[in-house]
Amino acid sequence: MADELRRRLIELFRWVDPGPGSSHLVSDISGWWRDPHVLAGLGPALAAPFRDARPTVVVAPAVTGLMLGPLAATALGVGFAPAHKPADGRLPAGPLTWSRSDPDFRGRQVDLAVVDRRLGPDDRVLAVDDWVATGAQLRAIRKICAVRGATWLGASAVVRDCPPEVSRELRLHGLLDAAQLPA
Ligand SMILES: O=P(O)(O)OC[C@H]1O[C@H](OP(=O)(O)OP(=O)(O)O)[C@H](O)[C@@H]1O
Numbered sequence: 001m002a003d004e005l006r007r008r009l010i011e012l013f014r015w016v017d018p019g020p021g022s023s024h025l026v027s028d029i030s031g032w033w034r035d036p037h038v039l040a041g042l043g044p045a046l047a048a049p050f051r052d053a054r055p056t057v058v059v060a061p062a063v064t065g066l067m068l069g070p071l072a073a074t075a076l077g078v079g080f081a082p083a084h085k086p087a088d089g090r091l092p093a094g095p096l097t098w099s100r101s102d103p104d105f106r107g108r109q110v111d112l113a114v115v116d117r118r119l120g121p122d123d124r125v126l127a128v129d130d131w132v133a134t135g136a137q138l139r140a141i142r143k144i145c146a147v148r149g150a151t152w153l154g155a156s157a158v159v160r161d162c163p164p165e166v167s168r169e170l171r172l173h174g175l176l177d178a179a180q181l182p183a
Pocket residue numbers: 061062063064065103104105106110129130131132133134135136137138
C-alpha cells in the first residue's frame with residue numbers, strides 16, 4: 001500500500017509555471033485530492049509512523065494543512081486543531097497563542113495562531129503538513145505547543161525537502177523526498 005501510494009503521489013504531482021513575473025515553478029498537488037486512492041491513503045500513511053506514540057491531537061498550518069490534518073486525525077481517531085494565518089484575512093474568536101516563523105522557503109515570516117482552548121498540557125501533538133523546506137512554519141507551531149504546555153511528538157509531511165538535521169530536529173517523517181518528484 002505504501003509503495004502504491006508513493007507511486008501515485010509522484011505520478012500525480014506537477015510543477016507549473018505561474019507565468020511572467022515568477023522566477024520559479026510552483027507545485028501543483030491538486031491531482032492528489034482528486035484521486036480517491038490517494039485521498040483515502042494519505043491520512044493513514046501520515047499517521048502510521050506516530051501511531052504508537054499515541055497522539056491526542058493533530059495540528060497543521062493553513063491552508064493545505066486544513067485538508068491533510070483532518071485526514072491524519074481521522075486515521076488516528078483524534079481531533080484536529082488548525083494553526084491559523086491572519087494573513088488569510090480571518091481569525092477565530094477567543095484567546096489565541098501566536099508565533100511568528102523565521103523566514104520560510106519564500107523568505108516570508110508567517111504569523112501562526114492556535115486557539116488556546118483547543119490545545120493544552122494534556123495534549124500529545126502530531127503536526128502534519130504537505131511540504132517541509134526550511135521547517136520554519138513547523139518550528140513556529142512547535143513553539144505554540146510549548147507555550148501551551150503540550151508535548152511535541154513530531155511531524156509527518158508528504159514531501160520532505162529539508163536537510164537531515166531539520167528532519168531530526170523536528171522528528172519529521174516524510175512520505176517522499178523531494179528528489180523523488182519529477183523534475
Ligand atoms: O518548511 P517551510 O520553509 O516552512 O515551508 C513549508 C511550508 O510552506 C508551504 O505553505 P504555504 O505558506 O505556502 O501555505 P499553503 O498551504 O497555503 O500553500 C507548505 O505548505 C508548508 O506549510
